[in-house]
Amino acid sequence: MTATSTSTPSPPSDPAKGLSDAVLVEWLRDMLLIRELEVRCMQAYQNRKIGGFCHVYIGQEAVAVGCTAAVNDNDPIITAYRDHGHALARKMDPKYCMAEMFGKIGGCAKGKGGSMHMFDKEHHMYGGHGIVGAQTPVGAGLAFAAKYMDEVINNKKNSRVALCFLGDGALNQGAFHEALNLAGLFDLPVIYVVENNGYSMGTSIERGTTMAHDLSVKAKAYGIDNIVVDGMDVLNVYNGMKPLVDHCREHSRPGFVDMRTYRFKGHSMSDPRKYRTRDEEERYEAEDPIEKLAAVLRKRGTFDDAAFKALASDVRKEIRDAVKWADESPEPIAAEELYKDVYVDTWGPFTGTSMPEMLKGKFERP
Amino acid sequence: MTATSTSTPSPPSDPAKGLSDAVLVEWLRDMLLIRELEVRCMQAYQNRKIGGFCHVYIGQEAVAVGCTAAVNDNDPIITAYRDHGHALARKMDPKYCMAEMFGKIGGCAKGKGGSMHMFDKEHHMYGGHGIVGAQTPVGAGLAFAAKYMDEVINNKKNSRVALCFLGDGALNQGAFHEALNLAGLFDLPVIYVVENNGYSMGTSIERGTTMAHDLSVKAKAYGIDNIVVDGMDVLNVYNGMKPLVDHCREHSRPGFVDMRTYRFKGHSMSDPRKYRTRDEEERYEAEDPIEKLAAVLRKRGTFDDAAFKALASDVRKEIRDAVKWADESPEPIAAEELYKDVYVDTWGPFTGTSMPEMLKGKFERP
């Protein structure tokens, strides 16, 4: 596979071809689930049920859903702090995600991590990271370990590929540069998916990143294959990612994706969005990935408005239940949890570690 | 000026054209001076007159001499720890350089810096830095300040360009990535000269750096003009650098240079050089920049062996005197110097600051 340097996304002729209705409906449901979770999340934040920083994924749903669909369930993934969508796309039960944001013991991280730290060992989701760019070398490490386990420990061919998501703002961190050089140098099967939503907080990409009009050079600098994908269309995302994923897995090589997307809401809960025009926002809102996929299904004739409504209300119910569950989950008791999970072992004031309810019975140790 | 992506240095037809004999002889003398200083430096190290880490510049003389010749005397320069050559090329008196390595009060940094920290405020030499890559953002800052002083404070056009030297190993530090992005983004007049001697300690460049065969991509990633230069020939260095320097000064833009060179000696004083063949070393030794320039002068017929001998012995004398001076310079007295230069002002145990003898009468304050 050769690197594509074109910076204008070229959607395949018939993206949907070869994908069953069932699959597309599942993707639609996943995107609806993320959208609904984020909407309720914003309400909960207004009602002070969620604190700290909270970054919602509305508008970018097609990226997490399409990318995770293009990899295997046991391929490790890691992302930044705008991570609710990735957690759900990886099939984390929304109730654990919501409970985490509510700061409850039932949360995926027992309420210790919050919105920016969604981890799910069962689904190979390695977080949720708050420091811009810091997840990129860690992502290289996930690929290194996957490859090492196959090739060095089990003497077989590498079988996994890691996905490392990052925002366009993370392109400017030294960690990103070192990570890509290491990935290229060590032939690590990791794909860096830049969720290029055009802004880092209030800074449009060209104000913070050189060559913003053609990010392919950021990959070529390390001899890494790259593609540009229209991230507002989940079929495009899948069709763009799948061949790259297969290639990187087969040849144990890194990849780089300029994933063009847009966040419909502000950076976090407190952002007047003065740095962009309503006009621009509307242009992208017209590109709503959920509407797009629904339209495709309608065209296929196998999915009518009634079906869509049914799906939507089913999703609303699931999230409503998640919120209820999160509400009812007890707060972590400081006396029990404050000094737990600092060290794996028990010494001094430290009380060892324990798995969150989400993983009870599934894992014994970290 | 457009970026050159070719990785094979193309020497200008008649490099020497337009340069007077006097100029070339001065360059030859500068290179001989550096060579001689380094030779005596290695002896002194064996005799334990120099301690710590000491990295000599033998083989790379054409780079420092040719590059500084291509800029103005008041253009700021900064480099890494292999810095003796740059200090001398910038006309620091060898005695201050040698005394610094001897850890004497007469040293350019009063014996506080050592081999890795050659600073010379009078000659706009901003060090001498030990942490790989750390000088690259500082170099951007020198260009920022030069430009700011001209354009913001004095309302005139930018008049200076900064040179920031780095080793090929520094290409892999995050700091380098951030520095180049900032330089490109803010149109900073700074030229990053990669002294590509093929190795970082025992690691050949392709074992540590992706795309080592074509470093131009490292500049293109930030939209920065770049050239590749044969650094074993000072005329080539000058002719390659001059147009780039003029361009970057005129348009206030950064530049990037893949300066192909070779260190004839080990990385530091304790390096058996097992990682490279004697064969390779001899190939480069045949490219000795001093021999090359001497040959050009001989061809011009204005410079015979006698003249060369005279120059060489003159240089030997200057360095011999420098060593003698350094030897006789007293050791810094801890009671006086240990707590000086920690803070500019005087408080607690701290005794303020003072200029080294090298700058006495030339500057009052840091």
Next chain:
Amino acid sequence: MTREIEFRDALNEAMSEEMRADKRVFLMGEEVAQYNGAYKVSRGMLDEFGPRRVIDTPISENGFSGMGIGAAMMGLRPIVEFMSWSFSLVAADQILNNAPKMLYMSGGQFGCPIVFRGNDGAGGQLGSTHSWCVESLYANVPGLKMAIPYNAYDAKGLLKTAIRDDNPVFLLESERLLSITGEVPEQEYTIPFGEAIIRRPGTDCTIVSFGRPLYFCLEAAEELAKEGIDCEVIDGRTIRPLDLDTIVASVQKTNYCVVVDQSWSFASVGSEIAAQVHQACFDDLDNAVHRVHSDDVPAPYAYAMEQEMLPNARKIAEAVRAATYTA
């Protein structure tokens, strides 16, 4: 004549006044210009000073910190804003290896008059990576100065002093305090470094702290007063230089001392002050110096747990009772 202004505006005034007075001064950081500051500290400054002196940077803390250091070496006086000191870890090499050592390494040739400033300490459920109290981490390093403003008056006075200082200064602000208002004089003023101030005079126990925890100290002091324990609360103001004299004079009077430091306890500013007070007041102390810190764990997100982790009036009161044998 005084005015009542917000802590954030006090910082803004300090920068703006110094920038008006000295063209070498400029501000650089993430979102400081067009966005008017992530926390609105620099609001209006882009309009007044323009994009050449109020500069939006990419998310490259190590890069723009180093850029500021180079500019300072050449004689400019950069103010570098970290959106949060939590993000300064990626810049640790530049701010700890270069800024504080440049003068020494260059044998007195190149100073580094630069101010690094931003939010420090728990911001409110921001989790482990975003809640750093860097004072204990960075105060270990000679060559830098460190100040922590307690109110609007100090925010303006200490920042102006920092900008005029010829050395690198770390100014640690608290996001939790940015919106509180306080009196500042109409006329210009600065606050000298190394001079602690007594926020509440008292006779029975000395409480030493810096920045935001002082509010908890004063709260605890009121509560303890009801119990008949009259605390003297000292605001150290600057950590480097540290005004030990004021602390010692107080302890010689009260014979008891509690240090309240919002950072982790181990190898901290709190342990340093405790060690120095023991050394200077060994014969005056009727009990060991007691310490209140954040618990020795990463900052948790959950509200109640975070509150329990941080220093608070309850913990401080308990420490004072224990220190004064009135527990």
Next chain:
Amino acid sequence: MTREIEFRDALNEAMSEEMRADKRVFLMGEEVAQYNGAYKVSRGMLDEFGPRRVIDTPISENGFSGMGIGAAMMGLRPIVEFMSWSFSLVAADQILNNAPKMLYMSGGQFGCPIVFRGNDGAGGQLGSTHSWCVESLYANVPGLKMAIPYNAYDAKGLLKTAIRDDNPVFLLESERLLSITGEVPEQEYTIPFGEAIIRRPGTDCTIVSFGRPLYFCLEAAEELAKEGIDCEVIDGRTIRPLDLDTIVASVQKTNYCVVVDQSWSFASVGSEIAAQVHQACFDDLDNAVHRVHSDDVPAPYAYAMEQEMLPNARKIAEAVRAATYTA
């Protein structure tokens, strides 16, 4: 049965034995493979374990530290060598924000069993940027463990324990000690963390230290013995966990204490131990705990000045005399 081996080979044996026993263990760092280690600690390991398990990295400390952390999260057991801890500052975010907090941030899901090791402390005229003693900087952070080996025996035993530990461990070695030889048993052994050891029993004054400065402490102790001051020298061995009990037991016996810490004094391991000892032994101490540190200045290059800056037997002896009122 014991053998006499070099400190560096003790480290080598610890890594090699653990790599033979556990394929999840691998070594990565600059020049560790083909060059056999910048300081020859890993000599021969590439030959035995091959390039997949002994890995040369580019000069990207933040990058390969983060890579090791990701690998550890997935269950491998990386050993990351820093040529010098002085170069770990560029990796501060990964080693302080990620490694020690991953378990907590993930609510117990992902541990980080990784060892960061390399030379710490002045190496001999290396100047300001290359002479870091990071113990006081990094020990402030919960979630990590920290050990400092004193001799070949401890180097091997502590490193083996570190590799088997399920938490991130910082092992601080001294370049100055790599060539000293010492006895190690033929049979396998490990040294538990959190157990200090008395290097020299004594009755008159307790001296607490870690790593290389212990040699100066013992030197001073001999000198002081001639003056009739019988010092007990304690090697803390690990800073996190810190074995306070052994220190306290000693101070209760000697009633005097001097802490010798090669790092800068402010907010240091030394101030922490002093503060804790004062708290635990307030009634036992007949004088304040005295401290010996590197002077509060960047490390100078000149030999005599550097020697003057570092802790040495003379300074330690003076501190003991002062602490015991025999000055």
